[in-house]
Amino acid sequence: MAGPRCPVCREAIERGVETFPFCSRRCRTLDLGDWLGESYRVADAPAPEAEGALLQRLLGSEDEWPSA
Numbered sequence: 614m615a616g617p618r619c620p621v622c623r624e625a626i627e628r629g630v631e632t633f634p635f636c637s638r639r640c641r642t643l644d645l646g647d648w649l650g651e652s653y654r655v656a657d658a659p660a661p662e663a664e665g666a667l668l669q670r671l672l673g674s675e676d677e678w679p680s681a
């Protein structure tokens with residue numbers, strides 16, 4: 614029966630708070646800052662342009678990929 618928790622600091626938060634789903638403005642700002650800094654969640658995802666290049670390589674030249 615755990616209530617919602619702040620995704621930044623993991624503190625339990627009350628529903629209906631002004632900064633929901635964050636416990637405070639500070640955490641909301643931190644989360645936004647992480648997104649802008651591209652250090653949050655997208656760290657292991659390729660950038661859109663890199664993804665396009667990868668797709669092109671996959672479609673165009675499979676031979677370049679080493680076979681395990």
Ligand SMILES: [Zn+2]
Pocket residue numbers: 619620621622623624635636637640
């Ligand atoms: Zn928090």
